[in-house]
Amino acid sequence: MAASSRGSRAFRGIFSSSPTICSRCATTRFYSATAATETKAPVTDASPPAASTKTPYPYDIRSGLVLTRPPLLTRTLHPFENAYFFYQKRLEERLNTPFITSIYFKPDTAAQLDWSLKVQERGGTVAKELGTYHGKSSNAWDDELKVGDQLSSQESVLNSLLKDAAARVSDDAEVIAPEDVVPVERPVERLSEADKKNDVRRLDRQMERTLYLVVKGPDGWGFPADVLKDENLHEGAKRVLDQAAGVNMNTWLVGRVPVAHLVQEPVMGKNGEVQKKGRKTFFLKGRIMAGQADLKGNPFGYTDFKWLTREELEKELSPEYFRGVRNMMADR
Amino acid sequence: MSRCQAVARPLARQLRQQCAIRPFTTGAARAAAATEEVQQTSSSAAAQPSPLDLDPNSVLPEFESNLIKAGKMPIGSRRRRVAMRTTANLPFEQLPYQAFQEARAILAADRQEKVTKIQEELEKISLLEKKDASLVKGGQAMKDTKLASLRRYVEQLKIQADINDPLVKKRFEDGLGDMNKPIYRHYAERKWRSYDYRLITQRIKQFNIVPDVLPKLDPVADVQLYFRQAKIPPGEIVDSLISENPPRLRVQVFDKGPRLVSLVVLDSDVPDVEKDAFSKRCHFLAANISLSPSDTSLPLSRIRADDQLAVPWLPPTSQKGAPYHRLGIYLLEQKPDTKLDVAKLKELYASRDGFSLKSFRDKFSLTPVGFNMFRSVWDDNTAGVMARHGIAGADVEFRPTRVHSLKPPVKPRGWEAKRQGPAYRHLWKYTKRIKGLSNARGWTKRR
Numbered sequence: 090m091a092a093s094s095r096g097s098r099a100f101r102g103i104f105s106s107s108p109t110i111c112s113r114c115a116t117t118r119f120y121s122a123t124a125a126t127e128t129k130a131p132v133t134d135a136s137p138p139a140a141s142t143k144t145p146y147p148y149d150i151r152s153g154l155v156l157t158r159p160p161l162l163t164r165t166l167h168p169f170e171n172a173y174f175f176y177q178k179r180l181e182e183r184l185n186t187p188f189i190t191s192i193y194f195k196p197d198t199a200a201q202l203d204w205s206l207k208v209q210e211r212g213g214t215v216a217k218e219l220g221t222y223h224g225k226s227s228n229a230w231d232d233e234l235k236v237g238d239q240l241s242s243q244e245s246v247l248n249s250l251l252k253d254a255a256a257r258v259s260d261d262a263e264v265i266a267p268e269d270v271v272p273v274e275r276p277v278e279r280l281s282e283a284d285k286k287n288d289v290r291r292l293d294r295q296m297e298r299t300l301y302l303v304v305k306g307p308d309g310w311g312f313p314a315d316v317l318k319d320e321n322l323h324e325g326a327k328r329v330l331d332q333a334a335g336v337n338m339n340t341w342l343v344g345r346v347p348v349a350h351l352v353q354e355p356v357m358g359k360n361g362e363v364q365k366k367g368r369k370t371f372f373l374k375g376r377i378m379a380g381q382a383d384l385k386g387n388p389f390g391y392t393d394f395k396w397l398t399r400e401e402l403e404k405e406l407s408p409e410y411f412r413g414v415r416n417m418m419a420d421r
Numbered sequence: 422m423s424r425c426q427a428v429a430r431p432l433a434r435q436l437r438q439q440c441a442i443r444p445f446t447t448g449a450a451r452a453a454a455a456t457e458e459v460q461q462t463s464s465s466a467a468a469q470p471s472p473l474d475l476d477p478n479s480v481l482p483e484f485e486s487n488l489i490k491a492g493k494m495p496i497g498s499r500r501r502r503v504a505m506r507t508t509a510n511l512p513f514e515q516l517p518y519q520a521f522q523e524a525r526a527i528l529a530a531d532r533q534e535k536v537t538k539i540q541e542e543l544e545k546i547s548l549l550e551k552k553d554a555s556l557v558k559g560g561q562a563m564k565d566t567k568l569a570s571l572r573r574y575v576e577q578l579k580i581q582a583d584i585n586d587p588l589v590k591k592r593f594e595d596g597l598g599d600m601n602k603p604i605y606r607h608y609a610e611r612k613w614r615s616y617d618y619r620l621i622t623q624r625i626k627q628f629n630i631v632p633d634v635l636p637k638l639d640p641v642a643d644v645q646l647y648f649r650q651a652k653i654p655p656g657e658i659v660d661s662l663i664s665e666n667p668p669r670l671r672v673q674v675f676d677k678g679p680r681l682v683s684l685v686v687l688d689s690d691v692p693d694v695e696k697d698a699f700s701k702r703c704h705f706l707a708a709n710i711s712l713s714p715s716d717t718s719l720p721l722s723r724i725r726a727d728d729q730l731a732v733p734w735l736p737p738t739s740q741k742g743a744p745y746h747r748l749g750i751y752l753l754e755q756k757p758d759t760k761l762d763v764a765k766l767k768e769l770y771a772s773r774d775g776f777s778l779k780s781f782r783d784k785f786s787l788t789p790v791g792f793n794m795f796r797s798v799w800d801d802n803t804a805g806v807m808a809r810h811g812i813a814g815a816d817v818e819f820r821p822t823r824v825h826s827l828k829p830p831v832k833p834r835g836w837e838a839k840r841q842g843p844a845y846r847h848l849w850k851y852t853k854r855i856k857g858l859s860n861a862r863g864w865t866k867r868r
Contacts, residue, residue, distance in 0.1 A: 167523075167527075168523055169520070169523035169524055169526070169527050172519040172520040172523045173520050173523070173524075175519075175520075176519075176520045233518040233519065233520065233521075234518070234519040234520070235517050235518065235519060236517045236518070236519050236522050237519075238519055241519065
């Protein structure tokens, strides 16, 4: 292309492009900006020439928040996993180098005395939870547990670890009498009080699962959501949560990108006018760190709330609602 | 000693000593008898071999040499053999180990899940079959597509249901698999694809079967070739005396149900002297042969029926000096439930020469599914074979015609060659009569 024609092209570009928007602003848009522009659309439509030709946008844009409580505990293991890990541990006993006590314990110390006492009670086995098993003896091949043996269960592993943790020798190297041994405190049970009472409002229920906050409004159970008022999605979600469930919660909005959306179609009249507006609801994801929901004085008419797992949500939510949000929920 | 052996050694030693207290040998009477015997052997001197020591599956290390002298090689590792002595009468799936049984429970649950899925899909299929095509979105074509994809999915599920069963795998590896069941066909196909299929496709490529014989050939069935009980690897040169009698084929197809196939044995390298080219010759042609996954043997000599054999076996022969002949064995599947008219085939292909497999395929709408090949060259027995079967041409010997170079001869080069002329007369004593280059009559060196 000749230099002269290139110049004309450059001029054409300058004149044709809109002077108010630079090219970067025209192409790059944030997710959260989309809703804002859409809500503005009816406002611009209100100008006289447009109103005569275009119908108003027949949807309400709503922003909602899926507030989750992540699992507090690791999951309970399957019996196969228990048996498999137990087998692996015994195999490890067979294959690794033998435990040399003198490396880890100085002679004639309280710790050494304590150790030898406990090992003696275990029949000379170094590992705490493997039963009487000697990885270096001629019987070591007989390492597999038979069906029905409770030795591999988490309960028995926990018991043996707790038993080992209790101090048997005092600081001044005197053996504590069996009746004076202070047992180590057991960790809290996996099933909490709330689980036993089936109190769905407490946050310490179902500690192995993710919980989701649902509220009961005029349309039945659902996640808290409201129509956007000249704000971005994440601002709307924050406002909805504050207004609906109070400020007495330490929450964190995971991102500004919606994780799920629901569409409710509008009801149209015969000649195309909107009788009832539809709804487009975008859900953002949040996490609760502390606090509890409090619905007192909320402007949305929410009367009740629950912390539910995924399976419980499936029963509680309407099928269309659940189908819209199920894919953003974790398995556990 | 390797780590694995180090682990296994105490086990082997222990098993040998403590057979009597192994908890899972109780139950069967045979087990009790066996342990008694074992106890006896261990208590008495080790010199007396028990009946278990005569079995290659359970022989102890000290009696191995006796067995080997008797011509039987011990089977498996020593550790395995010791284990076999004690658990031989307990079924594998009942070994009472916790991790093993828990794993089996998981596999069984997975299988149950697959089986329920199969039932669901079968119900879907029967519902769709009853449904009128006009009610299905997309009409009859869409209905057929949906049915086909559902059936394919069911087949997949059937394989998935059994693929984790170690007993099924063992039965397949022992050669006891029932080829009417999809899982065994799946295993067989996987095995074939892992080596034999690759070998056959390599032969197709390197011997230019594509495009010399057919424009496209991708085998989907396993065809093995046997001459006189000996398996012939694809592409091997077979002695003409051996290939005088028709071979036996072992054909394994991997999709279910019976089907009819045609079989062609084609020599694609017959020298044509007049045209100075090569042509093709049909050595065997049969049609309407029934094949199914479970019956695999296909001896060509047994195909004699009037509605099957079109062109009988002609022993492959070659002529002296001619390049090797590629004898391809082509298995072509016929359309479902259509028989070929063998009388017409006989009439068409009675003169074997100039047979074109491509036109045969197109004329009768066949699909090539299997391929194998061997080669034939002139050897000591060929003349005899040709005489016995009245094939002419044993007295002809082909000789390669000398093709001369079209380049002009190169003149002698070098320091001496440059100085041969009279201008260099004073150097002649150096440039004439050089040993290996020239003599009194002139330049002798060629090139």
